[in-house]
Amino acid sequence: MTVPVQLKRLRREFGPTVALDGLDLDIAPGELVALLGPSGCGKTTALRIIAGFESADSGELLMDGQDITSVPAHRRDIGMVFQSYSLFPNMTAAENVAYGLRVRGVSSGERASRAAELLDLVGLPGRGGHYPHQLSGGQQQRVALARALAIRPRVLLLDEPLSALDAKVRLTLREEIRRIQLELGITTVFVTHDQEEALSMADRVAVMKDGRLEQCAAPAELYDRPATPFVAEFVGTMNRVPGVVRDGGVVELFGRRLPVHGESAFGAGTEVDVLLRPEGMAVGDEGEPATVRVATFLGATTRLHVTTDAGVPLKADLPSWEAAELTPGARCTITPHDNPVLVAERTVHKE
Amino acid sequence: MARMTSRGPVLGIAALYFLVPVAASLWFTIDSADGISFDVYSKGLGSEGLTTSLLRSVSVGLVTVLLGLLLMVPTTVAVALRLPKLRRVVEILCMMPLVVPPIALVAGVATVLSWQQDLAATPLYGTFQALIDRDFPLILVIVYTVMSLPFLYRSLDAGLRAVDLRTLVEAARSLGASRTQTLLQVIAPNLRQAVTGGAVLSLAMVLGEYSVASVLGFEPFAVWMVNVGDSEAQLSVAAAMLSLLFTWGLLLLLTALAGGRTRSRKQRKTA
Structure with a gap:
């Protein structure tokens, strides 16, 4: 069985700052892995390299066994949900969801039915005609999730998608994201600095520090048997x-x-x-x-x-x-x- | 309720400030020895000088706006996406025309144009001739493009700051959009209001500009209006009234084109 995402010795420097220092990580099919760590630990850089928005100085990024280091972002078939509300303001919710299909030349009828299906999946049936500014923050992130899933991506990337939401919505939405992820069985990488979010949602949590992986383990193992003092103190x-x-x-x-x-x-x-x-x-x-x-x-x-x-x-x-x-x-x-x-x-x- | 009460007098004074001169000008143009007459308007509309100079101003204005946008949209988008460190430099460069008086600018331009005498034997002579063509003075387009940079920059910068352009572009790219698709389907629609705002301001500036054109010896609408005012004051004021209506109409048209989508969104929201 091929590994959907493999990060091999990824290194990335921004001037004097080493954002990633030889990061190795394998993500199994259908798994939700949370990248957890303090600000500046390199978790977002790792995600952006997977997405194709940043390139590594050295190392390899493999998807289904193939090196995609030089493949541009728009050819990677990766769905991404961003921290800030990233819906296109000039498009309705349904048009947003269908955008990835539109650029792939899918017929308008098929686009409409797929958009309706996905808005239903994320709990927003009947909101397809609304513009982003007519939706709450939580609803916008649901639409963003539907949009990312509409293209049937090989991997779903979530870049702190809940951090801009209020506490109650955050709690509901993280359960929703996990339900949908399990329902679709989609391989997911989730970046967060919120340990509670990581421990409650992920199959495995990868704790990072100074561009390196400190420990990658199931939440219970991470909590009960931390590999390093940093992990012990960062988690819990x-x-x-x-x-x-x-x-x-x-x-x-x-x-x-x-x-x-x-x-x-x-x-x-x-x-x-x-x-x-x-x-x-x-x-x-x-x-x-x-x-x-x-x-x-x-x-x-x-x-x-x-x-x-x-x-x-x-x-x-x-x-x-x-x-x-x-x-x-x-x-x-x-x-x-x-x-x-x-x-x-x-x-x-x-x- | 208190806000409404205090707003009334302010709006009233503002309305008087704008309407009294317009009403006085209107009265000046229609008051004749035989009573009220609109003859000066029919005469003015038939005047060759008015149509020619107005068309010249409008064509110069539209080409200026087009050139300005071609220059500034890619620049501001590139700065926002790729070169944020250059933002201050671009801002300062674009604001320069505000601190350099047009008369100083035109003095420099006039000096450069005077070189054509020395270039008579070179291919550059033709270029200079094209620049000062009386029917369509390209030199005015160039100078006005420079003078419109502050309006275009401010408007586009505000538009770019209103949207998280980087995230929108990355979202489009992750969904499979090429650079061209991203530019046409995501960036352009979200900058439409900013582009229209900058275009409207620039066009208004060009239509009312006098000093540069006058010093360089061209006769766009503003210059024609002043020239004709020396001999036919009533016709000059009538032309000003017509140009006011024309400019308002043009600006309303542009604003309506940009605001169409916004209104439909608001209507949908209230529905």
Whole structure:
């Protein structure tokens, strides 16, 4: 089986800035891969190279096994949805959807029926006669999605398509996009800086940093077993707690010893930061004495911001019913759950 | 309601400011010893000088607009898409005619045109002759094109800023459109209002321009009107009234052509 999209050692520089530094990524048929990372990590550059709007300085881009590095954008058969509303203002929604078919010389009857079919698919039946300015932001992005799908693209590219929308519409639309993607089984690359969006929509999430791929894995694996401290801290929330590596693959913190996840690069006696998820912290009768600073109600859970008597700030997620009495100023004790932990070079709490 | 009340007097004063001179001019042209007479209008319309000079002005104006657009549309689109760093340079160049007085500009042009005496034996002499052809003075087209750059640039720049041109072009390209299809089907329709706005302003400028044409010794409509005013004041004012109507008609026509689609969109929205 051929791989729909393969990025091989892609490198791209903009003056002194290295946007992509040898990016390798394979995307399987029908898969939705999210490119996730902070601003300037190269995710949009990678997407624009796939689309043909940018060219790589070196490396290869293969589609269905064929090198398309030199194929111009309009011959790639790639559908793309942009961050900003990109509908043609001079065309109705139906004309927008049918535009790709129009330039391919498809008959007007066939164009109209395909446009109606796709507007139906994206939940906008009967809106074909509306101009973009008569549609809301969410509706415009639905039309843009329909337009990208109308040409039956080999790959669908989504460049932060939800970032301009308000929170409620964003939530609805991301579920819609995922439903349609699964329904059509179309290979999709989705760029986002919103980790929640990436984790909830993608089959795999590719976390990028400084033009390189840090880790590409299923959302659960990425969250539970981050390959690097950067991934651990970028995806979800992490506490950094000072600890000391001990013999036998364990790390000591708060007077307790916890197993280190994977192979530790640090020798015994090295001072490190131990990375702990807020939901991996237990607030109870035993552990490090601390004072609650802030309690943020999040619905089913409450996030406590506490400071230990030794001055270490920590976040802990508790079921809201358990956190009811832990108001700011309350005393408590806090301790990590007995799970393998990730350690990183000591960057905080240095005296 | 309060806004409506305060708007009334302002609009009233503005209307008076424009209408009183027009009404006074109209009265001046139709008031005669025998009472009200429109003879000067029928005489004016039949006057050879009026038709010839007006046609000269209109043809020079239309060619100026065409040349200006051919120059500025590709330039502004290229700057917006490919060379955003050059935007300031292009803007400054296009705004230059606003800071260089037309009289200074024409002084330079007149000097260059005077070189033709020295070029009589060269092929360039024919070029100079074509430039100063009395029926269709190409030199006026060139000077007016330069003078219209600020109007065209401002209008096109505003139009380009109103749409996310780069994204629209990329969207069209990703859908399979060639460069020509993108230009004709996506860029051009979305710049129509900006193009019309710039064209209307440039045309209005050319139709009313006096100093350059006068100094260079040509007689387009504005110059003819001043010349005839020395001997036939009533005919001159009548011609001004007719030209006002003609210019309004022309500008309304251009605006209607550009606004047709917008109106139909608004109607659809309210339906």
